[in-house]
Amino acid sequence: MDLALLFSSFTARLDGRKITQQRMLYEALRDAILEGLLPATTRLPATRALAKELGIARNSAMFAYEQLAEEGFLDVSRQGSVVARVGAASLLKSTGHKTAAAKLSRRVDGLRREPLTRETPISFRPGLPALDEFPMRPWRAAIARAWRNLDAADLGYASSAGLPDLRHALVDYLKVSRGVRCDVEQVFITDGTQTSLDLCARMLADAGDRVWIEEPGYIGARAAFQGADLTLLPIPVDADGIAPSPMDWVTSPPRLIYVTPSHQYPLGSVLSIERRMDMIERAREHGAWIIEDDYDSEFRHTGSPFAAMQGLAADTPVVYLGTFSKTMFPALRIGFMVVPAALSSEFAHTLGEISRQGRVADQLALADFMRSGAYTRHLRRMRMLYAQRRVALISALQRHFGEAVTISGDAGGMHLTVRLNVPLVDVDVCHAARSAGLWVAPVSTFCLARGRAARYNGLLLGYAGVAAAHADEAVGKLAQIVRSMLKPTAKPPKTSAKV
Template identity: 60%
Template sequence: MDFGLLLSAYAQQQNGRKLPRQRMLYEALRSAILEGTIAQGARLAATRVLADELGIARNSVLYAYERLAAEGFIEAGRHGSVVAHSGLQKPSSKRLGAPLPATLSKRVAGLRNDRDALKELVAFRPGLPALDEFPIAQWRAAMERAWRGVDASDLGYGGSHGHPWLRRAVADYLKVSRGVRCDIDQVFITDGTQTSLDVAARVLADSGDIAWIENPGYNGARAAFQATGLRVVPVPVDAHGIAPTPEHWRQSPPRLIYITPSHQYPLGSVLSLERRVALIDAARAHGSWIIEDDYDSEFRHEGPPLSAVQGLAADTPVVYVGTFSKTLFPALRLGFMVVPAQLASAISLTMGEISRRGRVADQIALADFIDSGMYSRHLRRMRRLYSERREALLEAIDRHLRDVVTVSGGAGGMHLTVRLDAPLSDVDVAREALARRIIVPPVSSYCLPAPDEHRYNGFVLGYAGVPADSTDGLVAQLRNVIETMVQARES
């Protein structure tokens, strides 16, 4: 194979995207393996030979080969590197014996166009991980191992708790990484955070009870509580997290309190230790339950990791919820909740009524992924990557937007929040930016009206899914949108 031609062709497909040579080589080889251009079982050129052929440093070839091997695309042995038999390559239409139809129905073509348009709308969508960096080959291998162990008895709905292996793996991981106090009987596998919130609301409160949510805060929590008939009361957030006043406790004593303490969504503040302890004490005194959504806590970029509120003391009135959608990929649709021991039977009963567990292979594969150390390695890689992408966004903001926005949060997680200082509505700017295929969700859309409360006006900028080399141009486009709108307002 002419690797020089392969690399040149891949570079031309990147539309001017600038990449280091070692990264370009890795991506070109990865793409060729996935597409079947380099067949399974094919032996790659020796690193020294390929380096000479391409006129690049041997270390660059070593980097590409080592990364491909780490992700399961190639296998290294005494006789060189060979493309792994992973089942990932796509079948060629030439092998199917008949040409594909030339056209699709107008309805299907329209759906495909809509889907393709949505794929392009990434910057700066919050909560979207770096999907292009996910170790697909390793995950596929875990799935294949899982299916080899599945028999007919696993094909039913399964228990409401979730698969025991995954529950145990989640419990062990949370105890070490987040300081959560739990055993396997307290862990429930769910379809994600929304399911966890729905179950918690059904078990812990009755229609008409009060639920506190952060303001601004996660709209999914508001929707889950309102759907179960709860009265939602917004509680303000400041630089130290949720900040209820004595009047809140007297006038609107809550049954449920929803918090995102590790990285408040969307402002990015961290709930201080003093407030964490005070919230637990007040919740106990008022008979309230705290729902702790440990949103993107795995990605802290400044300072040491913070333990969960749930683990601060024994028998805290806390239901701890999390998801793998941010750390792995959204399509996985697996999350978890950790409940106090006395709630386990009630949670199990409710889970059995509203949600039939299944997808046993996915759960086994995830347990394998965690226990093998692949999950932790992936998180370490993503922390480094997201830190780089965060810095790229901060530099671009400083270069292009320093006079029109103020960064107000983002010591961790996958997004930055900025206050819009220009005399414009964040909703209007977001609408204009969307027309240029840039998503900048307005902070005001996360707010509920509250008396005498500051009006938030700004944007939530998700950077996890945005390559660092694309950030500056996108922020420059956002600057152009704001400038154009300011000039139109003044004219």
């Protein structure tokens, strides 16, 4: 093997990367050994001869040989340096076939989603707050105070349950705003709702256990439960929320029940008090745990806010989940769980073994933000802002679509749904809209059972991030897209006059 040719070929592959001569020689020889260009038992020239041939310093050649010998690529003795037998070398050659690593596990099959981007000019993305309205100045001040109050001891791993200051602030807030019954020992800080769901799936159920999920329902919950190898049973949702039949309890009793009772995701219905009480009672009878995801309950636009299921009775079998992604900003990555008192000590012990907390400054700043009243003031402003944006969106939908759509789920939260009363498929409409720079989501994709998807043919529109002044333009653009997709030869239905 011509080592000078090998060395120059490797240099050409560096693509502008700057490395030392000794590192360059080491990498060139290592890659040649791994690729089989320098087979086992090949004797390499002495470092002095090699350095002279390549025009480099002898120390560089000595470094490369020593490093390769330490890593097991060379056998060095008084007789010289010989390429060692690297058993894995043949495995590194491309076979033209996909390796096992290229295929993900069956647990996550079907859960791959498109990446989030900032390229869409107009976005009705649900769950995204009005980030441009966030009070940066008081938040920066809270962050600065947090760092001033930290010392070296706070830079290590924090309690797996979360910072006590934030847990106490949450107890005070949840008791007043959501009617949650809890003590600080029941509150656990997480990295967000997705982490909370993952912990519930792993700590409250075993592989193969049955979990009831809403149909259509939150895809993130589906991902967490499927990732934990649980058996998913979709339960249909109607105007009064999730609607299990009496036979479901007999033939398919669950270990876990996932619900979004205050504002069902994505349809927006509210779980009736009768179903809430019945579910709590039956969950007790069957030894099931209810996971209550209260993701955007802070924003109620008509009537009074609904209290959490967790606080309807003492010792309910409910794990209450919340997040600051909707009320603050998603990048904060702080959520929380309120577990039943009977589980609090077990949760604390287990979390101490399987997780580590950090971001002490962020948690301390958030506790300060809540205690100072800045959080409440921010929520008050956002309620007013989202109420205005909701009205603007509904008015635009009625103006541009008329009876071509049916609006629902707008009484609270940050999104609403529109059912398509025209002969189009929601997935196709959304693809066309995104191609035109308008981000909307199809409701049918939130269904687990493919046979039910056609029942929920509609669009999910988040309005928190769309200014009221831009709503008419955005909806007008969407209506134009829908009109262009309708076949000119087809007789339009009576309900599509506006489109």
